Amino acid sequence: MTAKVLTRLDFKLPKELIEYEAKAVRTHLGESVIRFETDQTLVYMTSRSKFDSFLAEKAVEAGAELKDKKPVRSVEATGTHVEVKTSDGDFRSKMLIGADGMGGQTARTGGFYASWKPDQVAYAIESEVYVGEKGIRDFVGDGSYLDLYFGVSSAGYGWVFPKNDHLTVGVGCRLSRLHDGQDLLKGFTKRVQGLETFDIPKPDAHLIPLGGAAKIPAARERMLLAGDCAGFAEPLLGEGIYFSILGGQIAADVAAEACFRERFDRRFLSDYERRCWRAFVADFDVAYRIACLSYLEQYDMDRISHFFFENKQFQDCMVGLMEGSLRYRDVRAKLAWPYFKYRLARLGFPLSS
Numbered sequence: 001m002t003a004k005v006l007t008r009l010d011f012k013l014p015k016e017l018i019e020y021e022a023k024a025v026r027t028h029l030g031e032s033v034i035r036f037e038t039d040q041t042l043v044y045m046t047s048r049s050k051f052d053s054f055l056a057e058k059a060v061e062a063g064a065e066l067k068d069k070k071p072v073r074s075v076e077a078t079g080t081h082v083e084v085k086t087s088d089g090d091f092r093s094k095m096l097i098g099a100d101g102m103g104g105q106t107a108r109t110g111g112f113y114a115s116w117k118p119d120q121v122a123y124a125i126e127s128e129v130y131v132g133e134k135g136i137r138d139f140v141g142d143g144s145y146l147d148l149y150f151g152v153s154s155a156g157y158g159w160v161f162p163k164n165d166h167l168t169v170g171v172g173c174r175l176s177r178l179h180d181g182q183d184l185l186k187g188f189t190k191r192v193q194g195l196e197t198f199d200i201p202k203p204d205a206h207l208i209p210l211g212g213a214a215k216i217p218a219a220r221e222r223m224l225l226a227g228d229c230a231g232f233a234e235p236l237l238g239e240g241i242y243f244s245i246l247g248g249q250i251a252a253d254v255a256a257e258a259c260f261r262e263r264f265d266r267r268f269l270s271d272y273e274r275r276c277w278r279a280f281v282a283d284f285d286v287a288y289r290i291a292c293l294s295y296l297e298q299y300d301m302d303r304i305s306h307f308f309f310e311n312k313q314f315q316d317c318m319v320g321l322m323e324g325s326l327r328y329r330d331v332r333a334k335l336a337w338p339y340f341k342y343r344l345a346r347l348g349f350p351l352s353s
């Protein structure tokens with residue numbers, strides 16, 4: 001998770017949850033590798049199952065009642081309440097916040113229009129490659145790097161994230177460009193130097209909605225959607241944890257207000273969509289357009305490295321986006337000039353960065 005995630009939590013994460021702190025990024029573009037280093041943590045690596053369990057514990061500490069292993073089958077809003085049917089009984093409440101991921105039952109059975117086109121969804125496949133602690137040190141080298149690989153998949157990228165004793169190795173692409181997920185990962189791992197001698201265990205694959213593109217409604221009478229089921233993942237790099245947490249917090253505020261005022265109508269609850277738009281969905285639109293420009297045209301590695309990844313202003317923008325001091329709408333203006341020069345250079349004008 002990027003450093004800005006911690007700014008949304010009003011408690012500290014236990015040390016044992018943080019398996020690695022990346023302060024530097026290695027960007028691989030074809031044969032070239034561009035490094036940039038900082039003196040601050042940009043990304044905290046954690047294991048999702050432990051992180052999610054910890055968040056659930058904190059919710060219980062704050063008074064929530066956790067009912068686990070009761071898959072929701074359907075949800076329905078009536079004039080007086082929401083009815084949730086699970087494999088182990090039914091529940092009623094005044095309001096419901098659905099956060100059951102992409103393709104979850106809340107959006108599907110709750111009457112939300114939630115259909116995604118294949119070019120509005122990312123396919124991501126990753127494997128946890130055990131390399132041992134020495135293997136991590138060998139792979140990472142001197143700095144505390146994470147690695148991103150561009151040009152390894154059509155309309156997507158690859159990543160290698162170090163953890164305690166294993167590397168999370170993954171690659172994503174637009175679902176519309178997917179041929180064979182296993183082949184995509186196999187092809188990617190062959191291109192990553194340093195993985196040759198390790199077994200690549202069975203991967204997991206999931207979909208990520210490229211938020212902002214589809215804009216499915218996130219509020220209906222008595223119901224709100226948060227996280228992936230609302231499409232709240234950033235469309236350029238597929239970051240979703242931060243936006244799930246932020247959207248969830250806004251949803252909680254709006255739900256509390258609705259209960260206080262006894263207003264559960266769509267008109268009142270649509271304030272949630274407006275607040276999410278102002279907080280982050282507006283940035284998804286910008287990120288989606290950048291993604292279309294960066295991924296859908298033929299990669300021009302040399303010029304992209306030269307005008308962007310080696311450019312100090314671009315690197316500062318990456319840091320700002322990760323730590324949360326910049327949003328995509330701020331970055332757009334900052335990168336307009338390097339982008340303009342890049343386009344001119346592609347047309348044949350002899351320009352330096």
Ligand SMILES: Cc1cc2nc3c(=O)[nH]c(=O)nc-3n(C[C@H](O)[C@H](O)[C@H](O)COP(=O)(O)OP(=O)(O)OC[C@H]3O[C@@H](n4cnc5c(N)ncnc54)[C@H](O)[C@@H]3O)c2cc1C
Nearest residue numbers: 071072099100101105124206227228233239240241242244
């Ligand atoms: C391979 C991959 C790598 C990624 N890497 C990153 C990353 O490094 N950083 C980042 O920020 N984002 C990353 N993302 C995106 C991120 O994982 C998601 O955006 C984020 O997890 C969304 O959170 P969520 O709570 O909305 O949904 P989820 O994390 O999908 O959680 C949904 C929850 O709902 C539960 N659920 C589903 N159906 C039901 C049901 N019927 N009844 C009861 N419970 C149900 C599920 O069990 C699950 O616990 C990645 C995504 C993928 C696919």
